[in-house]
Amino acid sequence: MEKIKQNPIVKKLGFNRIILFCILILMYLAFSLVIPGFAGMARIMSILNYVYFLGFLALGVTFVIATGGIDFSIGPVMFCCALMSGYTLNTYGAPVAVSLLMSIVIGFCFGMFNGYLVAYVGVPPFIVSMATMNIAKGLGSVFTKTQSVSWPQANDPTGKGWFRSLVKVGGVPTGLIIFAVAVVILYIVMNNTKAGRYILCLGSNKEAVRLSGVNVRKWQMLAYVICGLMAGIAAIFFVSAYTTVQPGLGDTYNNEAIASCVMGGTSMAGGLASIGGTVIGVFVISLLQEGIMALRMTKEVQMIITGLIVIVFVYADVSARRRKN
Amino acid sequence: MYRIDEGWETYYLETEPERRREIWNDLSKEANDTVTMLRGMLWERRHVDPKNPKGLADRMLWQCVNLAELYSVRLMRRRTAQKEVLEALHSFGQEEALACGEAGENAYYYEIRNAARRYLKTCQNPEYRRTLFGLLSSGEKDRKNQMARDVWQMTEGVAGRFGLEHEMRFWTAAIQDEFITEMPSGRTLLAKYREEHRS
Numbered sequence: 439m440e441k442i443k444q445n446p447i448v449k450k451l452g453f454n455r456i457i458l459f460c461i462l463i464l465m466y467l468a469f470s471l472v473i474p475g476f477a478g479m480a481r482i483m484s485i486l487n488y489v490y491f492l493g494f495l496a497l498g499v500t501f502v503i504a505t506g507g508i509d510f511s512i513g514p515v516m517f518c519c520a521l522m523s524g525y526t527l528n529t530y531g532a533p534v535a536v537s538l539l540m541s542i543v544i545g546f547c548f549g550m551f552n553g554y555l556v557a558y559v560g561v562p563p564f565i566v567s568m569a570t571m572n573i574a575k576g577l578g579s580v581f582t583k584t585q586s587v588s589w590p591q592a593n594d595p596t597g598k599g600w601f602r603s604l605v606k607v608g609g610v611p612t613g614l615i616i617f618a619v620a621v622v623i624l625y626i627v628m629n630n631t632k633a634g635r636y637i638l639c640l641g642s643n644k645e646a647v648r649l650s651g652v653n654v655r656k657w658q659m660l661a662y663v664i665c666g667l668m669a670g671i672a673a674i675f676f677v678s679a680y681t682t683v684q685p686g687l688g689d690t691y692n693n694e695a696i697a698s699c700v701m702g703g704t705s706m707a708g709g710l711a712s713i714g715g716t717v718i719g720v721f722v723i724s725l726l727q728e729g730i731m732a733l734r735m736t737k738e739v740q741m742i743i744t745g746l747i748v749i750v751f752v753y754a755d756v757s758a759r760r761r762k763n
Numbered sequence: 764m765y766r767i768d769e770g771w772e773t774y775y776l777e778t779e780p781e782r783r784r785e786i787w788n789d790l791s792k793e794a795n796d797t798v799t800m801l802r803g804m805l806w807e808r809r810h811v812d813p814k815n816p817k818g819l820a821d822r823m824l825w826q827c828v829n830l831a832e833l834y835s836v837r838l839m840r841r842r843t844a845q846k847e848v849l850e851a852l853h854s855f856g857q858e859e860a861l862a863c864g865e866a867g868e869n870a871y872y873y874e875i876r877n878a879a880r881r882y883l884k885t886c887q888n889p890e891y892r893r894t895l896f897g898l899l900s901s902g903e904k905d906r907k908n909q910m911a912r913d914v915w916q917m918t919e920g921v922a923g924r925f926g927l928e929h930e931m932r933f934w935t936a937a938i939q940d941e942f943i944t945e946m947p948s949g950r951t952l953l954a955k956y957r958e959e960h961r962s
Contacts, residue, residue: 452837508896563897629836638835639828642892642913645885646828651812651820707894707901710835756894 454703458718462725469729476732483611487679488724490605490613491516491672493717495695496702497624498668500716501661503699504628506641506708507556507563509662511548511570512669513691518578519544519673520683524587527598534590534598542670548574549666553659571689579685586684589677605678613675620671625713627664637661641708693744694723701751723747765872765940768798775873778881780810780819798866801859805874808856823878824885826851827938830917834924844925852930868933875937879914882938883945886910911952914942919957 442448448456470477495512502509519541527537548570555566590598605613628634636657639647648654677683700706701722702715723744730740767775770793774786787806791799812820829851833844860871885891892901892909901909918935922928928935943949 450837503896506893506897629839635829635832638832642832643828643882643885644890645888646824646882649821649881649885650825650828651815651818652825706896707892708897709832709892712837752895 452703452712452715455712455715455718458701458703458715458722462718462722465722465725465729469725469732473729473732476729479609481728481732483606485721485724485728486611486614487605488727489720490617490675490679492691492694492698492724493617493720494620494668494672494675495691496698496716496720497620497713498665498672499695500624500699500702500704500711500713501628501637501664502563503696503704503706504637504641504708504711505658505661506644507658507661508567508696509552509563509570509665510567510689510692510696511552511574512665512672512695513688514571514574514578515545515548515666515669515688516673516676516691517683517685517688518548518574519670520589520677521578521587521685522581523673524589524677524683525582527589528587534601538601538674541673542667545666545668545670545673546663547666548669549663550659552666553662556662557655557658571692575686575688582685584685586682588682591681601674602678605675613678621713621717628711628713633657633660638709638711641705641710643709690741690744693741693748694727697744697748697751698723700748706752706756765869767873768866768869770794771802771873774802775877776880778877778884780806780821783877784810797863798870801856801863801867802870802874805856805860805870808854809874809878821878821881822851822854823875824881826855827878827882827913827917830921831913834916834920841925844921845927848921848925848927849930852934857933872933872937875934876941879938879941880945883910883942886913907946907948908952910942910946911949912956914938914949915953915956915960919953920960923960 442453466477475481495516499509499512522544523537523541526532526540527534532540552563552566552570555561556563589601590596592599592602603612604616605611628637636647636652636654637660639652640654640658640661644654698719699711699716700719702717702719703712704710704716726743726747727740730743770790774783774790777783777786784806787799787803791803809822810819812818830848833839833847836844855871855874857871860867860874863870886906886909889900892906893899894901894905918931918938922931922935939949939953942953946952
């Protein structure tokens with residue numbers, strides 16, 4: 439095993455990521471064997487629908503975790519964005535493009551709010567994001583008068599369903615192309631830009647970064663803003679793949695997004711983040727959700743399994759740190 | 764073997780930049796030689812940021828954190844990393860210091876040790892490497908091990924990975940020496956990371 443770990447290619451790609459990728463392949467094969475008809479293009483498209491919005495959520499929260507913080511509000515913020523923009527579209531007759539933009543702006547505002555409270559006011563991220571989670575749920579419910587919001591279908595006679603081509607045009611998964619572009623951009627931001635380096639360094643030694651003359655508040659806030667923006671974009675992909683958004687929900691996606699990050703190799707202590715690992719983690723979680731659904735298990739069982747996965751990977755991260763030390 | 768010149772102990776033990784500047788001002792009145800001027804230049808190179816003349820920066824302290832991170836970036840190109848490290852060493856005034864001979868090397872080495880001293884102080888801050896999404900502080904043992912790992916990564920780790928052992932020799936020696944002086948178990952911990960890396 440040590441020999442494999444020391445292999446230059448394995449070192450470069452990351453041993454944990456290779457293992458996670460193997461788990462992904464094995465899971466797909468296992469589901470295909472156990473569930474008749476699981477393997478196939480329709481199933482892959484269904485998995486991808488989940489990957490898109492969960493992927494954006496997980497990529498966003500990776501930046502926050504890299505600073506040594508956390509954002510438990512991403513799921514409800516995504517739902518709040520989808521509800522408010524959808525309600526504006528249906529009730530006030532706003533153009534689709536404006537509604538989609540509104541979704542991103544709402545996500546951005548939530549990111550600013552969280553970032554300001556954490557970086558400038560000094561409230562612990564855990565408390566801030568828990569509070570924002572409730573604010574987002576409440577705001578979405580109040581704005582829509584506690585009614586669910588339906589986004590137009592692709593074949594809507596008014597032509598408002600064009601935004602669904604963001605995830606699929608004919609048989610082409612356009613969402614995958616957009617997601618891949620976003621992954622590349624965020625990978626570059628995290629690993630090859632000043633902003634990314636500051637964000638990572640904040641997670642490892644915030645005091646030293648502050649004494650170096652770096653405006654730590656600005657960069658810490660930026661991580662939360664990126665996270666909020668990603669939640670807004672995730673909302674667009676959520677409504678492009680599914681139809682109805684219900685108020686008061688979304689918190690289950692927090693666990694899934696955080697689990698994707700942690701299993702992908704992003705350290706809960708901050709200072710270490712893996713965009714590639716997060717992407718593989720997102721695929722694992724999405725495949726798992728699809729597999730559980732195909733096994734006709736209830737949503738509640740899915741929640742139990744996701745919760746257990748979070749515990750397992752958090753424990754693995756803690757014990758890996760202990761072993762390293 | 765490096766040694767602090769007589770009378771300059773306080774200057775190198777103090778970690779606050781403003782206070783160090785005051786000490787330098789006092790000492791430079793008595794000894795206005797080349798090495799004293801070099802010390803002043805090294806201070807300026809380290810703390811004066813042309814983009815923000817009002818505030819004091821600390822380039823060496825920043826590189827302590829930055830180089831440990833640079834070591835961890837998996838798909839970093841060797842040439843890009845080398846360029847980044849060499850630019851950092853240049854910004855410290857390494858060439859100018861080495862041009863002054865043994866006395867210059869000595870001043871440069873102690874300037875880096877001073878930065879390491881400041882860095883190790885920041886590791887005592889409860890914010891250092893908090894775990895579980897910032898909810899918990901690291902335990903004492905974890906903190907020491909983490910410090911050792913960071914010190915190894917920012918010195919031998921990054922130098923070895925990007926083939927800069929010669930260019931970073933003063934940086935590596937100064938930071939590791941300060942760490943070993945500050946932490947009695949430092950030598951053993953560094954040896955452990957060295958061995959782990961070799962295997």
